[in-house]
Amino acid sequence: EADIYQTPRYLVIGTGKKITLECSQTMGHDKMYWYQQDPGMELHLIHYSYGVNSTEKGDLSSESTVSRIRTEHFPLTLESARPSHTSQYLCASSEGSGSPEAFFGQGTRLTVV
């Protein structure tokens, strides 16, 4: 059973605010990911990490940043939120070796007004 948690589940915030979306997993997975999903559209990878102090940008350009200071924690930060950042953000994790199965959190639905 997947144990990966995202907070908050829903967030409505004003333009220009700084926000951090939290993602934590208790499975000891080395690899973690952030995907962005607009309504009715496919998921796009925006950030990923292969371990502590490792972060990479994904296929979809994003103004967000991430950090990986602890194995279990992979927060995503927007320094200045804009309406174009309105979307659903999904965090995932997988084991570090082989061709692992990915497990997803419940997502954070962000609305910037």
Added chain:
Amino acid sequence: KQEVTQIPAALSVPEGENLVLNCSFTDSAIYNLQWFRQDPGKGLTSLLLIQSSQREQTSGRLNASLDKSSGRSTLYIAASQPGDSATYLCAVNSGYSTLTFGKGTMLLVSP
């Protein structure tokens, strides 16, 4: 660049029907393929993972097949139930464990 296509985009069936969802991908050099279920406003639930060396995987009423050479996978759902109503997503791992997703098939099973 890997591209994943899912057909049909939407499907509506009466309860009890067997159904097939299709997924195709452009680059056959994959490590694995994963089928997910997504309920409205929720995250993704992993249904089946097929490694590139495998031909199919089964879990309960679900069966997923993989034909890597032709770039295709199918998800077969037997004896569909209203609780199966959701969006089904196909995702391909082409390396580095990052996934490329299709847009999904929205399934509605009516009682």
